[in-house]
Amino acid sequence: MSEPTPKPPPTILVVDDNAAFLDNLNELLGDAGYAVRGASSCRAARACAREGFDVALVDLRLPDGDGTALAAELKEGAPDSEVVLLTGFATLETAVAAVRAGACAYLMKPCAPQELLLTLEQAMRQVRLHGEKRELARRAQMTEKLAAVGTMTAGLSHEIRNPLNAAALQLSVLERRVRKLPDPQQGPLLEPLLLVRDEIRRLDHILEDFLQFARPREFRPGSVDVPALLRRVVDLLSGQAEARKVALEKGPLDESLPPVVGEEERLRQVLINLCLNALEATPAGRKVTVSAGQEGERVWLTVDDEGPGIPQDVRDRIFEPFFTTKAQGSGLGLSIVHAIVTQHGGTLEVGSAPGGGARFILRLPVSR
Incomplete structure (x- = not known):
C-alpha cells in the first residue's frame, strides 16, 4: 500500500491573451512549486475557475471582456481564493477599480520574477488565513453542538438508561423461560424477542455515544x-x-x-x-x-x-x-x-x- 498522497501544490490560474507570457509564467511558477492553468479569455477563465484555484493572475485587457469585472466575478465565485490584477497601463482609476473588484494586489507588466513570486506568496498567505478562519468557524460550531449534547446528557442518562436496563433484564428473563419450552414452540416466540433485544442494544449504544461524546475521559498519554x-x-x-x-x-x-x-x-x-x-x-x-x-x-x-x-x-x-x-x-x-x-x-x-x-x-x- 502506498503512502498517503501528499497535498497538491497551490493552483494558480493565469488569465492573459499573450501566449508567450503564459508560457513564461507557466515555466516560472512551475519551477516555484505551483500548479498552473492558463486561460486566454474571460470565457476560458470561467471554465477553468470551476475546477478550483488558489490565486488568479488576471490581465486587465482581455479579448472578450474587462479583467476588472472578471476579477470581481472570480472572487465572488471563490471567496476563499485571491485575485491579482496585471496591467501594462497603470492609472489611478485602474488601481481603484482593482481594489473594488476584491483584488489583493496590483502588478505592472512586465514585472520582475521575484516581485511576482513575493506577491503570490503574500496572496497564498491570505488564502491560508481564509482556510484557518473556516476551520475555526467549523470548530466553533462543533463546540456549540458539544455543549448542547452536554446539556442533554444528564437527563438522558437517568431518564433512558435506567428503564432501558430494566427492560433488558426482563427480556433476558423472558428469553431464558422461552428456551425451556419444547423446540417447536421456541421459534415463533424467540424471533420477535431477539428483535426487541437487538433494538435495546442499539439504543444503548446510541446512548453510550452521547455520554462518551459529551464527557470525554481525561487524557493519559x-x-x-x-x-x-x-x-x-x-x-x-x-x-x-x-x-x-x-x-x-x-x-x-x-x-x-x-x-x-x-x-x-x-x-x-x-x-x-x-x-x-x-x-x-x-x-x-x-x-x-x-x-x-x-x-x-x-x-x-x-x-x-x-x-x-x-x-x-x-x-x-x-x-x-x-x-x-x-x-x-x-x-x-x-x-x-x-x-x-x-x-x-x-x-x-x-x-x-x-x-x-x-x-x-x-x-x-x-x-x-
Whole structure:
C-alpha cells in the first residue's frame, strides 16, 4: 500500500491573451512549486475557475471582456481564493477599480520574477488565513453542538438508561423461560424477542455515544506500539469481516515504526470504528486494507476500503456531530473518533483510496 498522497501544490490560474507570457509564467511558477492553468479569455477563465484555484493572475485587457469585472466575478465565485490584477497601463482609476473588484494586489507588466513570486506568496498567505478562519468557524460550531449534547446528557442518562436496563433484564428473563419450552414452540416466540433485544442494544449504544461524546475521559498519554495495535485490531475484527465476506488485510508494515503518543485503548477504539465503517461500506468479495508508515515526526495510518467512496460535499461534514448518511445511528461515531484523534495531537482526514473507495488517514506524533 502506498503512502498517503501528499497535498497538491497551490493552483494558480493565469488569465492573459499573450501566449508567450503564459508560457513564461507557466515555466516560472512551475519551477516555484505551483500548479498552473492558463486561460486566454474571460470565457476560458470561467471554465477553468470551476475546477478550483488558489490565486488568479488576471490581465486587465482581455479579448472578450474587462479583467476588472472578471476579477470581481472570480472572487465572488471563490471567496476563499485571491485575485491579482496585471496591467501594462497603470492609472489611478485602474488601481481603484482593482481594489473594488476584491483584488489583493496590483502588478505592472512586465514585472520582475521575484516581485511576482513575493506577491503570490503574500496572496497564498491570505488564502491560508481564509482556510484557518473556516476551520475555526467549523470548530466553533462543533463546540456549540458539544455543549448542547452536554446539556442533554444528564437527563438522558437517568431518564433512558435506567428503564432501558430494566427492560433488558426482563427480556433476558423472558428469553431464558422461552428456551425451556419444547423446540417447536421456541421459534415463533424467540424471533420477535431477539428483535426487541437487538433494538435495546442499539439504543444503548446510541446512548453510550452521547455520554462518551459529551464527557470525554481525561487524557493519559503513553507510548503505543503501532504494528502491535494494527495486528490486534485486525484480529479482533477478523470474525466480522469473514461474516460479511470481506477480506480485512494489513498492508506492508514496517516493524521498526517508532511508538506514538497516546492511549492504546482509545486508539484501538478509533481504528475499530474506522474499520467497521469500511467493512460496512465494502461489498462482499472485496477488501479493506489497514496500513501504517512514517513521515517525519509523525506516524500515519490508513484505512482503505473498496466501497463507493465518499462524495466531496459529504467529506466536508463527515466529522460534524449528528451528521450521518446512514438510516440508523446517532451520527456521533466519527465525531467521537475525530475528538479522540485531536486529543492525541493528531489529525484525521478523509480522501479517496487507490481502489476508488474511501480512505481515512490518521497522523499521530511520534513518542520521544
